[in-house]
Amino acid sequence: MSLIRLTDLLFTGRIAAFRSSRGLSMRRKLVAGNWKMCGSLAQNESLLKAVVAGVAQLPEMDCVVCVPFPYLAQTQQLLSNTAVKWGAQDVHRMDKGAYTGEVAASMLCDFGCSHVIVGHSERRSYFAESSHQVAEKFAAAQKSGLIPILCMGESLEHRETESTETVIAEQLDAVINLVGVQALSKAVVAYEPVWAIGTGKTASPEQAQAVHAFIRQRVAQHDRQVAEGLCILYGGSVKGANAAELFAMPDIDGGLIGGASLVAEDFLAICKAGVIRNPA
Numbered sequence: 001m002s003l004i005r006l007t008d009l010l011f012t013g014r015i016a017a018f019r020s021s022r023g024l025s026m027r028r029k030l031v032a033g034n035w036k037m038c039g040s041l042a043q044n045e046s047l048l049k050a051v052v053a054g055v056a057q058l059p060e061m062d063c064v065v066c067v068p069f070p071y072l073a074q075t076q077q078l079l080s081n082t083a084v085k086w087g088a089q090d091v092h093r094m095d096k097g098a099y100t101g102e103v104a105a106s107m108l109c110d111f112g113c114s115h116v117i118v119g120h121s122e123r124r125s126y127f128a129e130s131s132h133q134v135a136e137k138f139a140a141a142q143k144s145g146l147i148p149i150l151c152m153g154e155s156l157e158h159r160e161t162e163s164t165e166t167v168i169a170e171q172l173d174a175v176i177n178l179v180g181v182q183a184l185s186k187a188v189v190a191y192e193p194v195w196a197i198g199t200g201k202t203a204s205p206e207q208a209q210a211v212h213a214f215i216r217q218r219v220a221q222h223d224r225q226v227a228e229g230l231c232i233l234y235g236g237s238v239k240g241a242n243a244a245e246l247f248a249m250p251d252i253d254g255g256l257i258g259g260a261s262l263v264a265e266d267f268l269a270i271c272k273a274g275v276i277r278n279p280a
């Protein structure tokens with residue numbers, strides 16, 4: 001089914017089965033920060049303290065920060081017993097062994113991580129990670145009780161050649177084929193068009209919604225309940241100024257935030273957009 005067809009279905013209400021009886025999504029919004037290879041002990045401390053203070057005022061949404069490995073201990077110390085969860089940006093597929101430079105899921109658990117990003121486009125492109133390798137990382141994370149944030153997205157070339165759905169399907173199916181669709185009930189998916197990451201170009205709410213609906217429909221082909229509960233984040237140049245209109249789309253359940261997660265004020269503005277109070 002084409003993206004345009006999905007958008008048509010959405011706006012004619014044909015995917016109403018994914019809405020609650022009041023027509024509103026029952027999924028909580030999640031805003032996750034991806035610091036990438038940024039930070040320092042001093043910067044992290046002021047950033048995390050400000051995020052903790054801001055998120056304490058927003059009990060309606062969930063917030064996670066995914067920090068570089070060396071800062072997990074500091075992050076655990078500053079975020080324990082707060083409303084902000086934390087995680088890492090990658091994990092190895094094996095439990096332990098001779099894999100110099102790699103980090104196992106159990107090690108992330110030792111530092112209190114709840115989440116871990118797998119399959120970020122920078123890992124897929126700079127480190128040539130295949131969808132199967134990403135699926136193995138997903139499996140390793142879940143085996144240790146971590147919630148994987150499974151990233152997927154198309155390049156500009158893929159979008160321009162109308163291959164978006166093919167790419168997304170391949171990246172999603174690799175995980176479903178390895179671990180089964182039920183595994184997605186304890187995971188988060190992040191749709192991140194590669195052409196929008198760190199470029200200042202954002203997918204329009206309609207473009208993003210169409211792909212999110214495609215992901216949810218594809219999961220629903222295996223299990224409707226898992227699809228309905230699945231948290232699907234949008235990532236790609238999300239800012240305070242565009243977050244609310246993205247998050248208002250029915251299948252967008254929050255954001256995975258790169259650059260803007262490094263500035264407390266910017267990150268908190270996005271977190272606030274995750275508070276969409278249902279009308280009485």
Ligand code: PEP
Nearest residue numbers: 197198235236237258259
């Ligand atoms: C990301 O790296 O996951 C990301 C979405 O980056 P940015 O928000 O900077 O585009």
